Amino acid sequence: MSRLKLNDLDPSFKERIAKQPGGERIRACIACKACTAACPIQPIDERYDPRKIIRMALLGMKKDVLESDFIWLCSSCYGCSEVCPQNVRFTEVMFAIKNLAVAEACVPPGLTAQRTLLREHGRLYEITEFENEKRDKLGLPRIVEHPEDYDRLLAAQQEELT
């Protein structure tokens, strides 16, 4: 890694993470590395290292964290949360970090597509006559899509965002 320049660091970054739901405990980290040891991703893809991500966030390396591709590699297995002696709840911290990245417009395209599907169908997979006929054959009750609430709730949340 190249040398850090103090002027490039954003000391308020950790505060912003801590203000997100789930990010509250990030400053309690003592860098013991139990999270990294428990992480199933880290041995496979070393770009993703929980302890390192926390250190980068606490140092204020906002751009390096939010614009990275590694923050999307968390499998949200909660292995890190279970072993943390400081109850940092790193899985939730990762969601807080990803939420901040989204607010700064670094969104992987697949994720917004899922949001659109929820607004249009209230579910990830559209229910057509084809699906219901398959269900009929097995004696399963038909499914009726009810996307109205999803559209209204997500639209309202959108307004609040902008």
Added chain:
Amino acid sequence: MKALLFLGCTVPVRNLNYEVAARRTAERLGIEFVEEERFGCCGFPVKSLRARDTLVLAARNLALADQRGLEICVLCNACMGTLSEAAHLLDHNPEVKEQVNQQLALVGLRYEGPVRVRHYMRFLWEEIGVERLRAAVSRPLAGVNLAPHYGCHYLKPSELTVGFDSPDVPRTLAELILATGAEAVDYPSLKECCGGGVLGVSEATANEMARRKLEDVAQTNAHALVLVCPFCNVMYEGQQKKIAKAAGIDLQVPVVYYPQILGLAFGLSSDVLGFKLNRVKPKSLLRIVEG
């Protein structure tokens, strides 16, 4: 015993074998699954975008159950984690509950709570219990060896599963397997994550995670890997061919859902339990059970 059956997005479209087996086994046990037509997605898919959206969507489903005065029974680990985490948060945090209720007012709903959320396995474990399950078995699965896979959100975060099972030494699924007369097989990567959470971002990483478990299970005497989550199924069954091809290995690990196994032990036929929809056919398992 009554509960609203929460199907989520994936099970009622892609895992009809799981759903049909869950319904048929519940009938046998006198569990009444009540339909709530307005249930939709639990909210989990948008959590990376904005965790608050997930909370509001989960609360909407909880509010529907609240109106009906019934608890929720879930088939998917991700739905279970999302709904129970939301219920936990709302029930312990009046301020958040009020803010969420202001949002829900937009769609004419309100969550008072508490609403209980349990996985179908937990429901079996706590409401029926292993002893009564064993007594209900009419065709013990003697000679069948099964490798359990719990999945992450079945066990973690442990604050949501207190009193049920332990993420360090999980045992409920193995015990539920034993109740059918089958053997539960232990293997080194028992507690590993399926990798499904990163499939959309890095398929190679996800496949590598799933490969380890599939290879472990292939080396045991298990006739099948037993799942309780449709996301894990995407990895172990849906990706299995691709994983084998990429690694240049021969993998034929049948993947089944626990209620399918329980249904066989109740004497239900593999047709009724949707085994035709299992993609890696558990031929030797069915040969032992059905001849």
